Amino acid sequence: MSDFALDDPSFYEDFLVEAQEHFEQIESNFLALEESPGDLDLLNAIFRSVHTIKGAAGFLGLQKVQAVAHVGENVLDDLRKSRMELSDRVMELLFETVDMLKVLVEDVRVQVRKQGEAEDPDPSELIRNLESLKKGGEAQAPTQAAASTGTLNLPAPLARVSEAGRSAAATALAEGKTVLGIHAELAGTIYGTAFNPLSLFQMVDLVGKLLHRQLIPREPEVDLESFEARAFHLDLVMIIEATEPMEEIRKVFGAVTNATISFYPLSLETASAATAAGDGAPAAEDRRKSGRRNTDDKGASDTIRVSQAKLEQFMNIVAELIISKTMISHLVERLIPQVNGHPASTVAKELAHASVYLDHVSKEIQASVLGIRMVPVKTIFSKFPRMLRDLAKNSGKKIDLQMVGEDTEIDKSIIEELGDPMIHLIRNSADHGIEMPEARVKSGKSEVGTVILRARHEGDSVVVEIEDDGKGIDPTIIRAKAVEKGLLTQDRADAMPDDEVIEMIFAPGFSTAAKVTDISGRGVGMDVVRSNVRKLNGRVGVRSTVGKGSVFTIKLPLTLAIIDALLVKSGNQVFALPGTAVEETLIVPLESVSHLTSRQAINLRGEVLGVCRLKHLLKSAAPVNEADETDGLSVVVVSAAGRRMGIIVDAFVRRQEVVIKPLAPYLASLPGISGASIMGDGGVVLILDPAELLQLAVQEAV
Incomplete structure (x- = not known):
């Protein structure tokens, strides 16, 4: 991970997920923007997404991503402030910017996960095109009147900000910018942790522009006996130009632990107005302390990210649970008839009740894990x-x-x-x-x-x-x-x-x-x-x-791991037909089967439906026992790829949930077979592929 600024891969994994979400939102908004070129809400939303990617890339030391996002952000800023018109050329370059960011972010994924080779494109030409576009399309920015001509009054915690900081704040306010003072009181508990207090300065890129930063010593303790050597005796002060709403700023800095962070909206005021306002005491909701969250922020912690690998592992465990449940049910079915009238029959009945309860619980767990894996x-x-x-x-x-x-x-x-x-x-x-x-x-x-x-x-x-x-x-x-x-x-x-x-x-x-x-x-x-x-x-x-x-x-x-299936018997073997392909099951009198050229058919409620024996489709050598068919043929009506047919089997067994297991490579090419499953008695059943069976039936009839 030496190519990156931070050693913890989790920072980059979070960035990859969030960047992908932003890319999808940006492209959706770009397409809407083409239809409504003057929509300021769309431009602001795109600007915020690109700005967030830029800030996160800067924090993580991803210089190429940051550079491309920065120049794209500048163009978007000119568009939303009417300093540039949204022409076809501008639109195409913005799309190219997003495409370049996608490739650069994908390179980060490749390096973090050490999978494949990075493309490492050179974005310099794109950056030059964007910069020349900005220069060529830039109109004179309208002169913005100063919001006020009063004096900059700072609250007490910011009173020791240097003259340079005051000047930067006053200039930005005079230009109509939103300016915020941030005061961070660091706790002594940060000693011995990996937290770097100076990283707070980098976090500003996520929500705005840093105008001034300063470390201010705290007032010296008068009582030396109460002096704590391991306390942090410097406070961090920042003056920022805010580009995000206050709610977003609080959310970013609210994740910082072992600190008390206060926010102070600044303005140019007369001295009397400042006095009437209480001289800058921060609002109660602008104060964030370590280890505490307001109830309003509870929703922010309702969602966690879980890797796909962990979900796959969870699903495999649930699949094994289903197999175990099926085995227990099978044992109970065999046990109860054998102990009927025996003193152990009471225990067997209790075991049957436990088996039913286990079946209920396992279905609940299965439904829950499937719900977790579901995405729109x-x-x-x-x-x-x-x-x-x-x-x-x-x-x-x-x-x-x-x-x-x-x-x-x-x-x-x-x-x-x-x-x-x-x-x-x-x-x-x-x-x-x-x-x-x-x-x-x-x-x-x-x-x-x-x-x-x-x-x-x-x-x-x-x-x-x-x-x-x-x-x-x-x-x-x-x-x-x-x-x-x-x-x-x-x-x-x-x-x-x-x-x-x-x-x-x-x-x-x-x-x-x-x-x-x-x-x-x-x-x-x-x-x-x-x-x-x-x-x-x-x-x-x-x-x-x-x-x-x-x-x-x-x-x-809905899912690949566990399916509802109809178990049927053909020859001496049991097969599973996916329930989604089964329309109905029938017992058809032998004399109602007619022969059409090279295939058989039945009359199903006025419709001629072709039928074929499963043994013939699978090229089974098992003979047809006509004595077993005197009471009629067992027919499963299946549909696939817009076609229907009847499959003649020896017997219906039951409907059952089965866990799909992949076939070994040397069996994967078997025609008509898509997988396998383990049954309650430990035996293996093959899972049939209805679409391929229909194709085999067509080939057999040719």
Whole structure:
């Protein structure tokens, strides 16, 4: 950590988290600012975010971050004070400034965590561009009348401030600035601690500009017998130009321990006014003492940051608890019939009650840890307005992005993996879906295309949709391309319904792009989208109407670790089907099964539904025992990727929560299998992948 000013990594980890939050807020405000260039509230909010990043970077010794933020802050200050106009050139440079800050902060992350290599960009050209922009766009600042022509009166604790400090305060006040005096009385308990009192001076950068600082000796003790050698006999005094509200200033300095900090708003007054005001006694609420917090500040401590690694460890422990609970339940089920009528039956019943209570408590713990891991999808949605803006500008299109259901929550581990699939689908909508403005007008549409991001809960799943009102996907073009690439025969392509043909865009290497662009169309993408979503035990599908647009739908479980599953038996083995994919279970008379070409089907309430044996899909060698099927076939109706089918199994076992365990590398390529789980008797069940089973059924029918 020798590259950094502080040795404690936790300071930098906090900075990384806070900087990311500020970046998201800044970009959101930038996009709003483009629509409302004169919005002073937006400019002030952006200025505060950049100022906070600059101050924190200065405190941590991150010179590049501080330098870029400082020059960006200057431009923003000119904008909010009407010394510069918000032109396209200014806007682009501000976006570049944020992009540069992101890279520099990411370099800090790489160095702190010792993961990868830092990019170490040179921001000097950007800084020169910003400075030249500032010089070229700077208008004469309006002359500001002095707030008053009176005398600067300082309260008693600041009475020994030097003439230089008084002059700096008076000058700033005459320019209409907000000036604050801060007095810090340090306790003797700081001896032997790592706290450096001079770090208070650096903290000022977070809330304003330091005009003057001074160490003032306390009055000497008259009684030598009561003199404490280890007491701190110097007070710290600062005169600052405040750029943040008083509440923020108190919050920053309120974290300091072993000190009493007082705040004194300063002004230019006549002597009589100062006397009437009580000569500067600080307001009670402006005083902060060590170890004490007002009840109003309680909300500030209601939230703590917990690392993702700790949450993962917590979730693993809960998963093991679920497995243990299942084992105990299994043992109780076996024990009670064997001790019925035996003196131990009373103990067995008590054990059964304890097992039920353990089941209840474990579910509460599971729900709690899942709640902790849940984050709103807006954490990922917020990244796309900027991306779509850039895509539209680069392609010459006009695109409006709308977001619905941003507060829908999903497991953090899933949302982090969802970014890449969504990026590709949004790029696909911008490049292949939305037409050029003139083409849209010619077809009777608005010249501005619309992309809608939606998120909602459906049972134990989260559904994310990317919809556009573009030209849609033409199944005729898909058929021709699939035949050309040898993915389908002409007869098979002609026989396939349009919705199944459109699903071909997810085939590996499939692309209809006429040319490669910087946005998409490289022939690699949609298959990767489906693959990445399947890794999350989810599925992706598409609906499209020519001339109207397309809707891509991603359906994901709320969490990856524990799922509700239907246990079924096939051959001599038990399998688990994710509950989110199971629509219903049926017992179907054997004679009601009809044969259509190479596949079987049943009549399900007037709908023809294709069915297939699980044994056949998994290429199992276990024979079909027709004697066991005299009472009917056990059929599970599953849905995935917008399609449905019935899977014939030997028997239904039960519904049960299962803990997902990854497969060993040599088993990971098994078709139709997505994971494994440990059962109550210690046995292992394989977890089926419904989407892949449907794909296997289609291949079997070809």
